[in-house]
Amino acid sequence: MNIKSPKPPLEPFRIKSVERIKPVSRRERENVLKESGFNVFNIPAEKVLIDLLTDSGTSAMSDHQWAGLMVGDESYAGARSFYHLEAAVKNIFCFKHVIPAHQGRAAERILFGAMVKKGDYVPSNNHFDTTRANVEARGAAAVDLVIDEAYNPDSDYPFKGDMDTSRLKKFIEKKGTGKIPLAMLTITNNSGGGQPVSLRNIREVSQICKQHRIPLFFDACRFAENAYFIKKREKGYEGKSILDIAQEIFSYGQGATMSAKKDALVNIGGFVTLDDDKLAEKVKNLLILGEGFPTYGGLAGRDLEAIARGLEEVLEEDYLDYRVSQVAYLGQLLDQAGVPVLKPFGGHAIYLLADRFLPHIPRHQYPGWALTVALYRQAGIRTSEIGAIMFAKKDAKTGREIFPKLELVRLAIPRRVYTSAQIEYVAEAIIRLYENRDEVRGMRIVRESPQLRHFTIRMEEI
Ligand code: F0G
Numbered sequence: 001m002n003i004k005s006p007k008p009p010l011e012p013f014r015i016k017s018v019e020r021i022k023p024v025s026r027r028e029r030e031n032v033l034k035e036s037g038f039n040v041f042n043i044p045a046e047k048v049l050i051d052l053l054t055d056s057g058t059s060a061m062s063d064h065q066w067a068g069l070m071v072g073d074e075s076y077a078g079a080r081s082f083y084h085l086e087a088a089v090k091n092i093f094c095f096k097h098v099i100p101a102h103q104g105r106a107a108e109r110i111l112f113g114a115m116v117k118k119g120d121y122v123p124s125n126n127h128f129d130t131t132r133a134n135v136e137a138r139g140a141a142a143v144d145l146v147i148d149e150a151y152n153p154d155s156d157y158p159f160k161g162d163m164d165t166s167r168l169k170k171f172i173e174k175k176g177t178g179k180i181p182l183a184m185l186t187i188t189n190n191s192g193g194g195q196p197v198s199l200r201n202i203r204e205v206s207q208i209c210k211q212h213r214i215p216l217f218f219d220a221c222r223f224a225e226n227a228y229f230i231k232k233r234e235k236g237y238e239g240k241s242i243l244d245i246a247q248e249i250f251s252y253g254q255g256a257t258m259s260a261k262k263d264a265l266v267n268i269g270g271f272v273t274l275d276d277d278k279l280a281e282k283v284k285n286l287l288i289l290g291e292g293f294p295t296y297g298g299l300a301g302r303d304l305e306a307i308a309r310g311l312e313e314v315l316e317e318d319y320l321d322y323r324v325s326q327v328a329y330l331g332q333l334l335d336q337a338g339v340p341v342l343k344p345f346g347g348h349a350i351y352l353l354a355d356r357f358l359p360h361i362p363r364h365q366y367p368g369w370a371l372t373v374a375l376y377r378q379a380g381i382r383t384s385e386i387g388a389i390m391f392a393k394k395d396a397k398t399g400r401e402i403f404p405k406l407e408l409v410r411l412a413i414p415r416r417v418y419t420s421a422q423i424e425y426v427a428e429a430i431i432r433l434y435e436n437r438d439e440v441r442g443m444r445i446v447r448e449s450p451q452l453r454h455f456t457i458r459m460e461e462i
């Protein structure tokens with residue numbers, strides 16, 4: 001491939017252990033698609049060449065983290081690894097209580113279980129699908145109040161994850177504080193394209209929440225990538241360390257949930273961290289009921305150890321430089337070739353604008369989904385749709401689908417996993433598909449479940 005201007009990032013590591021991947025023949029890929037009901041979530045991972053389904057739980061751990069597994073303390077209560085995790089989390093988040101859970105959505109479930117009741121509202125910039133589902137499972141409404149720029153894929157606004165503070169104020173006035181048990185900010189905003197939230201916005205949201213005594217919580221899965229963008233894009237933060245910025249972010253809130261499967265560079269884990277003693281007690285009681293004792297929360301001691309070490313590594317700036325520029329490298333290769341991509345490039349993923357990529361496929365034939373199928377068929381690349389199948393709502397009266405504003409396909413880049421040559425392979429395959437886009441067909445639903453349907457839906461090509 002003749003790559004002119006964008007330069008691949010220099011990896012700040014060398015490879016000590018490798019995992020074999022094998023190409024799958026075109027015929028086999030066709031069969032796999034049919035058997036999977038044209039749903040890439042149903043495809044065995046061995047039948048995938050480059051897996052960009054998610055950046056969650058797919059990181060390569062460092063030798064230091066692997067070594068930590070060996071010294072993980074497997075005591076039921078008060079394990080040494082828990083105290084290490086607690087110290088690592090407190091160093092960054094600075095809240096009093098650290099409550100481990102087996103992953104992000106478990107942390108959400110126990111937090112909302114303790115805070116949210118039927119008829120409540122939980123505003124956020126954008127809820128991720130699991131936080132939305134967990135809020136809704138409590139009989140409450142999850143409300144997205146992200147700024148309008150987030151819905152304009154061509155705007156190069158640097159902090160498209162920001163919450164619209166005037167809408168937040170109006171929303172609080174309309175609903176009354178008694179109905180809003182907490183507000184959230186997702187950093188970075190995954191559903192909106194991996195876009196960061198600025199410290200200025202965090203400060204403003206925090207002030208509004210404080211005025212109305214609404215606790216502010218962060219969905220902090222990708223906090224380090226968010227802090228990195230603040231350092232690069234927000235005035236006054238150029239000279240600060242990632243740790244300083246992260247500490248400032250969390251100083252404006254009352255707590256956070258985190259899926260450690262992202263910026264803690266591990267394959268499993270999560271936690272809730274917060275200040276309020278009474279709330280912590282309630283959360284811990286729910287934890288004991290469903291996850292485990294509060295010093296392990298459904299995880300092995302070795303997992304706690306790996307998270308603690310990952311949280312230290314993710315703050316390293318050469319790592320974040322490489323990480324964010326590898327993602328941008330893919331974005332630049334595609335953009336230069338005219339492939340429609342969301343801008344600015346996200347922290348953990350590049351998002352294809354599926355409705356522009358496949359203009360001949362109408363929204364009700366799910367162009368995003370069709371693109372995930374086509375990418376697997378063409379090149380063995382697995383991606384995920386973040387569009388109508390994931391987020392469409394059904395009109396209560398007519399049953400007709402109301403589509404989300406953006407129809408995206410996410411190319412999520414696992415951390416420290418793929419080389420620049422593999423990233424170039426992905427770019428080349430997508431560019432080739434774009435040149436032959438007329439051949440891609442729309443999709444129709446065969447069978448679906450009422451909640452989080454994308455995980456299990458079965459589809460067919462039209
Ligand atoms: N919040 C955000 C912003 C997320 O991106 C995710 C997971 C979660 C919460 C839930 O965490 O998976 O550990 O239970 N995102 C993954 C993804 C699944 O592919 O983006 P979890």
